[in-house]
Amino acid sequence: MANHKSALKRVRQTKVRTERNRQRKATIKSLRKETLSAAESGDVKTASESLSKFSSAVDKAAKKGLIHKSKAANLKSKAAKAIASAS
Template identity: 85%
Template structure:
């Protein structure tokens, strides 16, 4: 365990950041599932609205360094491609 005051603070900060990152990743996964569920149902309008929210969340995560920018682009591309297939 950490002994120095600064090390104890770093432990606290890491806990907070880890929880925040976990929450953001969970949000991204949930939004993607919602979008793909709308695609499965054949509801293109709901899927495009959900894609907008999903893309925004993914872009923010990539900007913060939570996920790599190429992964963000990949996720958005695959999801958009699934929506285009419904049309």
Template identity: 90%
Template sequence: MANHKSALKRVRQTKVRTERNRQRKTTIKTLRKETLGAAAAGDAKAASESLSKFSSAVDKAAKKGLIHKSKAANLKSKAAKAIANVG
């Protein structure tokens, strides 16, 4: 366990950041499932709206360094391709 004052602060900061990152990743996973689910159901309007939210969340995560920018591009590309096959 940390003994120095600064090390204790780092432990607190890590705990907060870990929880924040976990929440953001969960949101991305949920939005991805919604988007792909709407595409699989054939609901183009709901899928496109969901894709917009999903893309925004992925871009923000990549900007913050939560996920790599290439992974963000791959996720968005696969979702867009799934929606393109609907219509």
């Protein structure tokens, strides 16, 4: 365990940031599942709305450095492709 005051603070900060990142990644995963399930069921309107939310969340995560910008582009592209093939 850390002994210095600054090191203890870094441990606390890391714990908070790790939890925040976990929550954001979980949100992205659930939005992705929601979008793909709507596309599979053929509900284009719901799928389009959830794609918008999903794209926004992915872009924000890429902007913050949570995921790489190329991965963000790949995720959005695959989701859009799934919706296009469903309709």
